[in-house]
Amino acid sequence: xxxxxxxxxxxxxxxxxxxxxxxxxxxxxxxxxxxxxxxxxxxxxxxxxxxxxxxxxxxxxxxxxxxxxxxxxxxxxxxxxxxxxxxxxxxxxxxxxxxxxxxxxxxxxxxxxxxxxxxxxxxxxxxxxxxxxxxxxxxxxxxxxxxxxxxxxxxxxxxxxxxxxxxxxxxxxxxxxxxxxxxxxxxxxxxxxxxxxxxxxxxxxxxxxxxxxxxxxxxxxxxxxxxxxxxxxxxxxxxxxxxxxxxxxxxxxxxxxxxxxxxxxxxxxxxxxxxxxxxxxxxxxxxxxxxxxxxxxxxxxxxxxxxxxxxxxxxxxxxxxxxxxxxxxxxxxxxxxxxxxxxxxxxxxxxxxxxxxxxxxxxxxxxxxxxxxxxxxxxxxxxxxxxxxxxxxxxxxxxxxxxxxxxxxxxxxxxxxxxxxxxxxxxxxxxxxxxxxxxxxxxxxxxxxxxxxxxxxxxxxxxxxxxxxxxxxxxxxxxxxxxxxxxxxxxxxxxxxxxxxxxxxxxxxxxxxxxxxxxxxxxxxxxxxxxxxxxxxxxxxxxxxxxxxxxxxxxxxxxxxxxxxxxxxxxxxxxxxxxxxxxxxxxxxxxxxxxxxxxxxxxxxxxxxxxxxxxxxxxxxxxxxxxxxxxxxxxxxxxxxxxxxxxxxxxxxxxxxxxxxxxxxxxxxxxxxxxxxxxxxxxxxxxxxxxxxxxxxxxxxxxxxxxxxxxxxxxxxxxxxxxxxxxxxxxxxxxxxxxxxxxxxxxxxxxxxxxxxxxxxxxxxxxxxxxxxxxxxxxxxx
Numbered sequence: 062x063x064x065x066x067x068x069x070x071x072x073x074x075x076x077x078x079x080x081x082x083x084x085x086x087x088x089x090x091x092x093x094x095x096x097x098x099x100x101x102x103x104x105x106x107x108x109x110x111x112x113x114x115x116x117x118x119x120x121x122x123x124x125x126x127x128x129x130x131x132x133x134x135x136x137x138x139x140x141x142x143x144x145x146x147x148x149x150x151x152x153x154x155x156x157x158x159x160x161x162x163x164x165x166x167x168x169x170x171x172x173x174x175x176x177x178x179x180x181x182x183x184x185x186x187x188x189x190x191x192x193x194x195x196x197x198x199x200x201x202x203x204x205x206x207x208x209x210x211x212x213x214x215x216x217x218x219x220x221x222x223x224x225x226x227x228x229x230x231x232x233x234x235x236x237x238x239x240x241x242x243x244x245x246x247x248x249x250x251x252x253x254x255x256x257x258x259x260x261x262x263x264x265x266x267x268x269x270x271x272x273x274x275x276x277x278x279x280x281x282x283x284x285x286x287x288x289x290x291x292x293x294x295x296x297x298x299x300x301x302x303x304x305x306x307x308x309x310x311x312x313x314x315x316x317x318x319x320x321x322x323x324x325x326x327x328x329x330x331x332x333x334x335x336x337x338x339x340x341x342x343x344x345x346x347x348x349x350x351x352x353x354x355x356x357x358x359x360x361x362x363x364x365x366x367x368x369x370x371x372x373x374x375x376x377x378x379x380x381x382x383x384x385x386x387x388x389x390x391x392x393x394x395x396x397x398x399x400x401x402x403x404x405x406x407x408x409x410x411x412x413x414x415x416x417x418x419x420x421x422x423x424x425x426x427x428x429x430x431x432x433x434x435x436x437x438x439x440x441x442x443x444x445x446x447x448x449x450x451x452x453x454x455x456x457x458x459x460x461x462x463x464x465x466x467x468x469x470x471x472x473x474x475x476x477x478x479x480x481x482x483x484x485x486x487x488x489x490x491x492x493x494x495x496x497x498x499x500x501x502x503x504x505x506x507x508x509x510x511x512x513x514x515x516x517x518x519x520x521x522x523x524x525x526x527x528x529x530x531x532x533x534x535x536x537x538x539x540x541x542x543x544x545x546x547x548x549x550x551x552x553x554x555x556x557x558x559x560x561x562x563x564x565x566x567x568x569x570x571x572x573x574x575x576x577x578x579x580x581x582x583x584x585x586x587x588x589x590x591x592x593x594x595x596x597x598x599x600x601x602x603x604x605x606x607x608x609x610x611x612x613x614x615x616x617x618x619x620x621x622x623x624x625x626x627x628x629x630x631x632x633x634x635x636x637x638x639x640x641x642x643x644x645x646x647x648x649x650x651x652x653x654x655x656x657x658x659x660x661x662x663x664x665x666x667x668x669x670x671x672x673x674x675x676x677x678x679x680x681x682x683x684x685x686x687x688x689x690x691x692x693x694x695x696x697x698x699x700x701x702x703x704x705x706x707x708x709x710x711x712x713x714x715x716x717x718x719x720x721x722x723x724x725x726x727x728x729x730x731x732x733x734x735x736x737x738x739x740x741x742x743x744x745x746x747x748x749x750x751x752x753x754x755x756x757x758x759x760x761x762x763x764x765x766x767x768x769x770x771x772x773x774x775x776x777x778x779x780x781x782x783x784x785x786x787x788x789x790x791x792x793x794x795x796x797x798x799x800x801x802x803x804x805x806x807x808x809x810x811x812x813x814x815x816x817x818x819x820x821x822x823x824x825x826x827x828x829x830x831x832x833x834x835x836x837x838x839x840x841x842x843x
Contacts, residue, residue, distance in 0.1 A: 099390025199658030211263020238285030243614030469649025497579025701731025
């Protein structure tokens with residue numbers, strides 16, 4: 062009765078959908094066609110309540126449109142009815158159903174709107190579970206768990222009548238100064254691709270469309286500035302920045318892609334047909350919709366200066382391959398209609414985009430949907446099972462950076478009984494747990510007086526619950542981002558009188574300069590914001606052991622803290638269950654298992670930086686600057702110990718179009734259960750173009766009881782070693798490959814080699830991209 066869109070999606074193409082779409086298309090006027098290619102964002106005009114939540118919103122959308130007047134000829138999308146202001150879920154779902162019923166009953170063709178929301182750290186709606194930020198996904202190295210989180214988020218959206226979520230972000234971290242690092246998964250494109258593809262599968266398993274952001278190049282902006290020009294060569298674009306998108310399209314079956322705001326080497330992506338059509342559709346076979354990042358069609362005129370007016374901008378964007386203008390239709394309405402009427406744009410180009418939109422609505426079951434506001438029942442956007450997923454992901458994503466054996470502190474009767482000073486601006490602030498695209502910081506921060514609507518204990522509250530026998534004293538000490546030092550004296554006094562000091566510092570997520578991390582909150586240095594370093598150094602001077610907890614959206618240069626603190630714990634905006642995860646790691650109830658998804662930088666002068674650098678990207682005698690990170694990609698400590706032995710490579714020689722089979726044994730040699738992240742790396746010492754000094758091939762998260770071991774087998778397609786050659790054709794070349802199992806990208810513990818043989822293999826989309834991993838645990842030792 063139905064045909065799969067892809068093996069991994071819950072979206073289906075009903076029988077007869079093609080004929081229905083063609084019938085609709087043939088019956089539409091030009092104005093009705095264009096109405097299906099735009100969104101409508103109500104309640105968010107430039108002078109609307111709450112301030113900007115999109116770039117240059119005040120200039121781009123000056124007044125709110127009346128729904129019935131705007132949608133008289135139909136409507137393609139409704140923009141963020143739950144994610145613009147606090148809305149009771151049931152009341153909002155009823156209002157949404159009423160609008161959809163109006164569209165079906167009062168427009169000539171009766172086609173409902175597709176509804177989209179932000180969903181990066183959970184559905185960005187009031188009272189919806191807030192999950193950890195994507196850097197925590199990356200730190201967990203656990204795509205299967207992220208898939209379950211995606212399914213939970215998709216279920217929440219579906220319960221409200223939402224059809225599309227604007228996530229995940231597949232931008233590869235290239236510069237820690239960029240404010241949107243917190244939205245990214247990792248600096249490694251394979252980690253980004255595997256984790257993001259899992260999220261896509263989870264969301265789309267619920268019948269909701271996931272959206273890849275931001276295709277492509279956005280994170281590679283000059284000096285880490287938001288929307289700054291991108292100067293990346295075609296090889297870097299193809300081998301690093303595109304790789305995760307290719308995986309999510311081909312292996313995840315994603316049904317929507319959002320363009321990047323960036324201009325790559327002078328050409329804005331929104332007008333680049335070679336990317337939006339040539340790569341995305343002709344090379345990868347993508348069949349879904351391409352939606353415009355907010356206002357990016359108009360930006361072709363107003364920011365990039367490559368279009369003379371809105372009509373020109375619309376013509377360029379739709380010709381390049383952008384099917385839907387978001388958040389509200391401006392360029393794709395009358396300006397685009399005039400381009401068609403004047404003969405400057407063939408109407409067939411409009412029909413091409415419309416066909417994709419209608420086919421997607423058919424897959425979603427919208428073309429024949431009925432809506433009844435009175436049928437909307439109770440809706441729980443924060444059920445226990447979602448909070449449990451948030452807890453597990455937060456716990457798995459906490460990274461123990463350093464520890465002099467002060468941690469774990471102990472739990473229950475074994476916990477500390479003395480005085481514990483909890484100091485720092487993020488200790489007693491639940492918003493410090495949330496990223497920029499959480500509802501709390503994205504929307505609710507602009508609605509003072511409205512309650513959070515979630516149970517989200519602060520780190521202070523979680524520590525008091527975790528350490529019931531300790532005498533916990535709290536002093537704020539300083540702000541996140543001001544120069545006010547008036548609170549330092551009280552903080553120092555508290556630390557001096559304590560047996561232990563826990564300093565909780567880091568970022569405040571926000572938008573467009575209203576925070577220290579987030580969209581439009583870029584950094585010109587990588588010291589902790591404000592006077593937080595001064596606070597921590599003053600605490601260290603007391604002689605009291607200091608455990609430093611970093612609640613941040615980016616990695617900071619904290620080499621000074623690693624050298625002096627008793628322990629340093631990193632949490633990347635761990636969500637509403639994050640405080641309990643942190644407290645659990647400090648007490649030892651949770652054995653830390655997170656690994657750094659990004660390098661911990663030495664200084665701002667080393668940026669941009671990636672561990673995937675060629676030889677000349679590292680320390681060199683021809684420069685006085687050392688780019689080596691303080692802690693490398695993949696680093697993370699545990700309260701148990703792991704031993705890796707018996708590295709085996711099945712075949713000494715492997716065809717260039719074959720697969721490398723590697724196995725290793727990992728054993729938990731400590732006294733408590735824990736999870737190791739087994740990391741397989743490769744080096745290509747001689748190639749036709751320069752290659753990274755080391756590259757992650759595959760990974761496996763392996764939970765083990767004390768004394769237990771497991772065999773981990775990797776079946777690695779040789780395409781994991783592919784790169785763009787001197788012709789910029791992606792190939793696998795013959796030659797020697799050095800393999801290593803490492804505890805990070807810089808710390809190999811076992812080494813081996815393999816020879817790739819045969820002719821140069823030109824990679825196609827038919828080649829396998831994903832590493833098959835098998836974990837065979839032994840019975841626990843008793």
